[in-house]
Amino acid sequence: MIGYQQQYLGYGIHCIDAHYVRQGQACCYLLVEDGGVAVIETGTNHTVSAISEALASLGLTAEAVRYVIPTHVHLDHAGGAGLLMQHYPDAQLVVHPRGARHLADPAKLIQGVVAVYGESAYRELYGELLAVPEERITSAEDGLGLSLDRRTLEIRHTPGHAEHHFCLWDEASNGWFTGDTFGLAYLTSALGGDRFIMPTTTPVQFAPERLLSSLDLLMSYQPQRVYLTHYGLLKAPERYVMLLREQINAWCEMALCLDAGPERESIICQRITDLTLARIKARWPDADMAMVEEDLAMDLELNAQGLEVWLQRQQQ
Structure with missing residues (x-):
């Protein structure tokens, strides 16, 4: 426990x-x-x-x-x-x-x-x-x-x-x-006590x-x-630091390829969710993915918001 x-x-x-x-x-x-x-x-x-x-x-x-x-x-x-x-x-x-x-x-x-x-x-x-x-x-x-x-x-x-x-x-x-x-790297029984690390790209800076x-x-x-x-x-x-660097770079490269529009933030959220869950599934094939997604959902939404704000700054 x-x-x-x-x-x-x-x-x-x-x-x-x-x-x-x-x-x-x-x-x-x-x-x-x-x-x-x-x-x-x-x-x-x-x-x-x-x-x-x-x-x-x-x-x-x-x-x-x-x-x-x-x-x-x-x-x-x-x-x-x-x-x-x-x-x-x-x-x-x-x-x-x-x-x-x-x-x-x-x-x-x-x-x-x-x-x-x-x-x-x-x-x-x-x-x-x-x-x-x-x-x-x-x-x-x-x-x-x-x-x-x-x-x-x-x-x-x-x-x-x-x-x-x-x-x-x-x-x-x-x-x-x-x-x-x-x-962030939450303690979660979904990974059997192991740790997955993810950057925090929350708005607004x-x-x-x-x-x-x-x-x-x-x-x-x-x-x-x-x-x-x-x-x-x-x-x-x-x-863990290499995993953080890889994710920061991958998320930014993905976001920069998207066209501006009202749906872009939701697309970013879905893309970083898919990328994150794929990483976890590859490392922990027996993980309870529903629990993992529930644990990370709020942070992924905030991260998508931060990436959208960052993109808007690049375009100004």
């Missing part, structure tokens, strides 16, 4: 399910070093109680939390930032400079989500976004080092999924906290050349581990 909720991954790193959409969809991490804590990714407001429970189970108080660090401001990664900062008054929120203003004043984030999903779905998925006081926000420039007692986290800007994205390098674990830059360069940056550190937000620890990332 696949375990969610809370899992210890070694090196002081705890994986916490974010209670987003379904179990195993998104997670956040507690990095604990000598009693100090960095919360990496916030999930949504619905994640806050899980983080509090995890800290209590470790015998840690609210005062132990030094940093709250979303990799970017998409709401499955940063939606709980405001509420978390109220819970942890000694913490500093660390965010990409391009994302800081949106967490100080989340009105535009809220408007964008409501426009796409509607008011009721926004509140069901995310709760009410709360502003973070500007004096508690650190705008993290590329290369910034964050000290957590004897441990240092290095922030590197990694555009491609979004312009306001960064990843965190943890030398102690020889691992990256990758947000969405290293794609997908830029394939920049994403490929960001992957090159991550791999230049020769990591042994990546900590995915979607989902969990992935060891030996060199086994």
Whole structure:
């Protein structure tokens, strides 16, 4: 049985399910070093109680939390930032400079989500976004080092999924906290516990050349581990990065061959779905393909939307 909720991954790193959409969809991490804590990714407001429970189970108080660090401001990664900062008054929120203003004043984030999903779905998925006081926000420039007692986290800007994205390098674990830059690889019983990796090309800032360069940056550190937000620890990332590159290139080449029109996005969605399921079927011929398709459907639709927005930018 696949375990969610809370899992210890070694090196002081705890994986916490974010209670987003379904179990195993998104997670956040507690990095604990000598009693100090960095919360990496916030999930949504619905994640806050899980983080509090995890800290209590470790015998840690609210005062132990030094940093709250979303990799970017998409709401499955940063939606709980405001509420978390109220819970942890000694913490500093660390965010990409391009994302800081949106967490100080989340009105535009809220408007964008409501426009796409509607008011009721926004509140069901995310709760009410709360502003973070500007004096508690650190705008993290590329290369910034964050000290957590004897441990240092290095922030590197990694555009491609979004312009306001960064990843965190943890030398102690020889691992990256990758947000969405290293794609998604859900834990699923459909593959017998194995992992299939897929890029995230969601709207509105997908830029394939920049994403490929960001992957090159991550791999230049020769990591042994990546900590995915979607989902969990992935060891030996060199086994997976080529698959990410191949899919990014194949999807973009396919999309560029399509004529503009009202049906193009749905065609893209069907094409990347077919390509993805064919890859999985070839690697895991006995996989429960209906379960696989159900698990990936939402992400494939979002990826198609991102590819369509990217195509429209190319034509302007």
